[in-house]
Structure formats: structure tokens, C-alpha cells
Amino acid sequence: MLKYQQIANEIEQYINEQQLKQGDKLPVLEQMMSQYAVSKSTITKALELLERKGVIFQLRGSGIFVRRHNRPGYMSLFSTQGFKSNLGDRVLTSDVIDVSVMKPDATVAKNLGIDVSDDVYRVERVRYVDGEVLCHEESYYVKAIVPYLNREIVADSIFDYVQSALGVTIGFSDMYLQVDRLTEGEAGYLGLQENDPTLRIETIFHLTNGKPFDYSRITYHYAHSQFVIQANGPYM
Amino acid sequence: MLKYQQIANEIEQYINEQQLKQGDKLPVLEQMMSQYAVSKSTITKALELLERKGVIFQLRGSGIFVRRHNRPGYMSLFSTQGFKSNLGDRVLTSDVIDVSVMKPDATVAKNLGIDVSDDVYRVERVRYVDGEVLCHEESYYVKAIVPYLNREIVADSIFDYVQSALGVTIGFSDMYLQVDRLTEGEAGYLGLQENDPTLRIETIFHLTNGKPFDYSRITYHYAHSQFVIQANGPYM
DNA sequence: AAGTATAATTGTACCGGTACAATTTAACAA
DNA sequence: TTGTTAAATTGTACCGGTACAATTATACTT
Numbered sequence: 001m002l003k004y005q006q007i008a009n010e011i012e013q014y015i016n017e018q019q020l021k022q023g024d025k026l027p028v029l030e031q032m033m034s035q036y037a038v039s040k041s042t043i044t045k046a047l048e049l050l051e052r053k054g055v056i057f058q059l060r061g062s063g064i065f066v067r068r069h070n071r072p073g074y075m076s077l078f079s080t081q082g083f084k085s086n087l088g089d090r091v092l093t094s095d096v097i098d099v100s101v102m103k104p105d106a107t108v109a110k111n112l113g114i115d116v117s118d119d120v121y122r123v124e125r126v127r128y129v130d131g132e133v134l135c136h137e138e139s140y141y142v143k144a145i146v147p148y149l150n151r152e153i154v155a156d157s158i159f160d161y162v163q164s165a166l167g168v169t170i171g172f173s174d175m176y177l178q179v180d181r182l183t184e185g186e187a188g189y190l191g192l193q194e195n196d197p198t199l200r201i202e203t204i205f206h207l208t209n210g211k212p213f214d215y216s217r218i219t220y221h222y223a224h225s226q227f228v229i230q231a232n233g234p235y236m
Numbered sequence: 237m238l239k240y241q242q243i244a245n246e247i248e249q250y251i252n253e254q255q256l257k258q259g260d261k262l263p264v265l266e267q268m269m270s271q272y273a274v275s276k277s278t279i280t281k282a283l284e285l286l287e288r289k290g291v292i293f294q295l296r297g298s299g300i301f302v303r304r305h306n307r308p309g310y311m312s313l314f315s316t317q318g319f320k321s322n323l324g325d326r327v328l329t330s331d332v333i334d335v336s337v338m339k340p341d342a343t344v345a346k347n348l349g350i351d352v353s354d355d356v357y358r359v360e361r362v363r364y365v366d367g368e369v370l371c372h373e374e375s376y377y378v379k380a381i382v383p384y385l386n387r388e389i390v391a392d393s394i395f396d397y398v399q400s401a402l403g404v405t406i407g408f409s410d411m412y413l414q415v416d417r418l419t420e421g422e423a424g425y426l427g428l429q430e431n432d433p434t435l436r437i438e439t440i441f442h443l444t445n446g447k448p449f450d451y452s453r454i455t456y457h458y459a460h461s462q463f464v465i466q467a468n469g470p471y472m
Numbered sequence: 473a474a475g476t477a478t479a480a481t482t483g484t485a486c487c488g489g490t491a492c493a494a495t496t497t498a499a500c501a502a
Numbered sequence: 503t504t505g506t507t508a509a510a511t512t513g514t515a516c517c518g519g520t521a522c523a524a525t526t527a528t529a530c531t532t
Contacts, residue, residue, distance in 0.1 A: 002515070023446055028482065039517045044484085052288070057408060059445055060483040061525030067446070069410040077413065078467060172293060174305040175465040177313065179415055179435045179458035197433030197458075199415045209295055209495090210259055210303070222415035222433075229411040229465075231314060238485070264512065275487045280514085296513040297495030445525090 007036050007046040012055055015066055026056065026064040054230030067230075074228040080134070081175065081203060090129050096151045097189075098124040101143060108140050111204055111215040119143035123154050126189050132224050136189040139216030146213065162213075171208035177201050182219070190221045197222045243272050243282040248291055251302055262292065262300040290466030303466075310464040316370070317411065317439060326365050332387045333425075334360040337379060344376050347440055347451040355379035359390050362425050368460050372425040375452030382449065398449075407444035413437050418455070426457045433458045 011026070020026075027035070032043045047064060050056045057067045075090075102122050109116045121141040127134045141149065146162055153161045162168045181195045190198075198219050205214040247262070256262075263271070268279045283300060286292045293303045311326075338358050345352045357377040363370045377385065382398055389397045398404045417431045426434075434455050441450040 004515080030482085039519095040483095041518085042516060045515085047483095054408070054410075057442075057444075057446055058483065059525075060523065061481070062445070063482070063525090065446055067408070069440075071412060074412055077465075081467070170469060172290070172303070172469060173467045174290075175467060176307060176310055177435075177463040177465065179433050179456065179461065181433060197415050197417060199413075199435065206293075208293075209298070210293055210301060220415065225415065227413040229313075229413065230408065231317070231411060232408050233406060240485080266512085275489095276513095277488085278486060281485085283513095294513065295495075296493065297511070299495090299512070 003036075003038055004042050004045040004049065007032075007038070007043065008049045010036075011046065011050060012053075015055065020066045022066060022068040022070070024066040026066065028063060052232060054232075069228055069230060071226075071228060074226045075129070077227040077229050080227075081173070081201075091131075092134075093128045093131075094155050095126045095128075096123075096154050097126065098122060099149055099151050099154050104140060108215055111202075112140065112142055112212045114142060114144075121146060121149050123149065123158070125154065129224070133190050133221045134224055135218050135220045136186055137216060137218045139214060142211075142213045145207070145211070168213070169208050171206050171210065173203050173205045175201055175203045186219050190219070192221065199225060239272075239274055240278050240281040240285065243268075243274070243279065244285045246272075247282065247286060248289075251291065256302045258302060258304040258306070260302045262302065264299060288468060290468075305464055305466060307462075307464060310462045311365070313463040313465050316463075317409070317437075327367075328370075329364045329367075330391050331362045331364075332359075332390050333362065334358060335385055335387050335390050340376060344451055347438075348376065348378055348448045350378060350380075357382060357385045359385065359394070361390065365460070369426050369457045370460055371454050371456045372422055373452055373454045375450060378447075378449045381443070381447070404449070405444050407442050407446065409439050409441045411437055411439045422455050426455070428457065435461060 011032075015026075029040065029043055029047075033040055036043065047056065047058060051058060054067055054069070056064055058064050100122050101119055104112065104114065104116060104118070104120045106116060108120065109118070112120070114120075120143055123137075123139050123141070125137045127137060141158075145168060146166065149158070149161075159170065163170070178200045180198055180200050182190070182192055182198050184194045186192075186198070187194045187196060192198075199222065201218045201220070203214075203216050203218070204212050205216075206212050247268075251262075265276065265279055265283075269276055272279065283292065283294060287294060290303055290305070292300055294300050336358050337355055340348065340350065340352055340354070340356045342352060344356065345354070348356065350356075356379055359373075359375050359377070361373045363373060377394075381404060382402065385394070385397075395406065399406070414436045416434055416436050418426065418428055418434050420430045422428075422434070423430045423432060435458065437454045437456070439450075439452050439454070440448050441452075442448050
């Protein structure tokens, strides 16, 4: 692991262990430099990472401060989207409904930038947090990139698998949000009524080289999905 | 304006003017260095800014490439949240319902980190994109930080005003998302029916020094609000 | 006590450099 | 042609430095 990532992790761990609150001051840059025995720019990169993550904010002339939002119940939108799993102490489980190889329809092919004759894995799941229904997910993986999946892998974290077993690294993703009403089928999976409100998120995950490899449609249970996004400045 | 911001702007402008598409390659780092006559680290900072904004992605050993999402109809979630106004060519207007000074209730005071005896501005608006109802907004500004507002200012962009006229700079914000049903009153403003689905977003805007100065509750028209979020890597 | 100028603190912008890892291209061999 | 190896390309990590702007603390005045 890179130095600045390692340092960022240690600082975050320190904040959690010491149970620091919003506004609490961290050691100054110069002290961190000597503590971790690295140059200023390395510390700066570590802090920048934490700033983007919403863990700290920096104020020139003053210091480095802890940033915390004040609503414990809310999940980070990105944590439910394959990213860093900071659901805290909450447990994420899945019911696997389908894992199969198939040909994509026109919409799926377009979103994945492939041909309708190329193979994809189709995965359908219902996901739970602490036993409560969170969402229904239907996702498609480019088989040329993810050559093998099974129910066991899919029951756990697919992203951990492709990352560690296949050495595939996720670069960026485009998420499309929309509020809508549930169809009858979806309502069944979520234990709700047809036409109940829902948040639909379609996401296209790209590798670091820009190639799409996963297109997923998620339908959230409106009562069990409260999200937080920590944004930075006018320049985000 | 800072060098790296200026360069970032020029690069983005170049991409738009040349109508570059997803995957198109930009000049290499070294050429940019000589073109703008700055050091490598300055170019790197400019590119990093654009990467966070979702405008480019960089691939070591290969080059710098244009990133574009492929759904023209969708608005960036942050552009409707006071941030960079890249709604493209779409026009944002407002009906001002209320601008008044008052004492906050307990909830508002808590979210703004002030006392119920402190003054706040209350602003209520209905917002439109290209004439269609987008959302109903109710927001509260700490009067100690924003000492004066009127209907004219509020009809335009409040953030531009506080930024330019008051010299106040926005640091970061916490956004809380939730799907729910409309109340009768809200439905009236949005031209919808009671119990129709809606996206509610509460946002707390902070200054660079970490002090909250704006707490707003926005209720979106489900049929006219489609959002895109361009996220970066597992480390966001 | 309250304001005002001054100095110390502290993070950010920017420079210029070395080493390196990932990718692409070129050269080569089967 | 096809696969393999080597070399060139290209962005990233990390170092160490100077200058500076924003904040905070101090000393000084009134």
C-alpha cells in the first residue's frame, strides 16, 4: 500500500479511536511530518484524501479539524454502491435470485458499450441491512472482464472478488438517480405495495482504463433507505 | 484566480469547444507543461480538479482522456445544490414565496448549530428548469453570517450573492437524501397530488471554517428531477 | 475594557527534481 | 501470422524547498 494511503488510514483510525468530534483539532502538519517521517507533500496527499472522504477539513492559518455529520442512521450513498464499506457496524446480506450467463438486450449493451452478441453475467439480488430489506438489484457484468461468477461469490461482495481474485480495479462510475413508483414485481421483493414510491439508481462502473464492466439497476425501499452525501466546496 | 484553476478552466473549455467525446485523448503532461509554462505539479493539480469533476480520467503509461456520461437529460446533483452551475443551456428560475427574519425552531437551530434565540432568514421558493417545476425549497440562513437578503437577491442565486457581495466562501456541505410521499401543501406547489412520490434532500452548508450558515429542505418533483453523480474510484 | 497594529502560526501554491509502475510500441523469434 | 521480449512513453509517488495568504495570538494603545 502507498505511503499516503497508509497514513490516511492511520489518521482516520486515530480519529475513531479517540472518538473525536466535529471541530476537534488534529496535530499540525509539521508534527505529522516528523511523526510519520515523510515529506510535507505526502502528508498533504493523505489529508487531501481524508478531506474528499469527508473525514476532515483544513483551514489555512488555523489547523486541521475533524468533520462529522450528525445523523447516525444515514448510510453513505457510495458505501451501498460498491465503494468503501463504511456502513459502520451494520450488517449487509443478500438473497441471490439469479446468476446466469446471457446475451444483453439493446439497453444493457449500450450502457456497457458492448455488442448484443457479447456475453454478460446477469445477477439479481435482494439486499438487507441488519435484516431489513434495503433494495432490489439487477446487474450485468461484461463476461470478457469478469469471466466467472457463482452464487457464493455473489452472495458476498462482488467488488471484493473482482478486485482481489481478478486483479481488476474500479476507476470511476456514473450514477443516475430518479424517483418513481414501484412495479408489482418489485413491490413483491421489497414487501411493499405496487405504486409505492422508490428511489431508482442506475450505475455504470468503469475500470481505470475507462471501459464499463458493470451496469446495475437498483430499486430502493423508500422507508429503509436514507442516504448522506458529504460534498466538498463549489469545486467538486 | 489561481494558476491551476485557470488551467483547469481552459482545458475544460478546450474539451467543450472541440466537442471531444468519451475516450478522446488529450495532450500529454509534458506538452501541457510547456504550453502553459508551469511546473508539472501545477498541471497535475489542474488535472486532478478536472478528474474530481468527472471531466477527465488519467491512465498511467497511457495518457489523459475525456470522460463524459451519456445521458443529456440528467442534471448534476450538485449543480442544483448551490454548486457550480453547469446546467448547460437550461434556465433556472424561481418564484419567491417568502423572505423573512425569524427565530428558528429547535430542529433548524440544531442543524445550524445556533441557539433558538438567534435570528435566521427564512426563504421559501419554488424553482423551475426551462419553465417546468423542479422543486419546492425552504431554507434558513444564519443572520449573523448573512445579514441581509431581499426578494430580488433571492430570486437570483443566493450563493453568488453571499460569495461576491459578502465575501463568504462555502467550504463543504452535508446532504441527506430520502424518498417519501408529498404532503398536501407541497403537492400544491409542485402541481402534483398528495401522497405522490418525492425526493427530499436536506442540506447543511458550511463555511470554510466549518460553521454552518444555511440549512435547506428541498422537495423535488419526481417527474422532472433526474440526477447524475459522477463518482471517482473506491476512494471518494 | 476595547480596539488596533504587530508578530507568530499554519496550511496552500508553486517550483523542480528523481524514481518508478503501467501501458504502449517496436523488435524479435517461432 | 502470432506470440514474446525489450525499449520507449507516460502518469504517479515522493522528496525538499521557497513564498505567501489566512488565521490566531501578542503587544500596544486609547
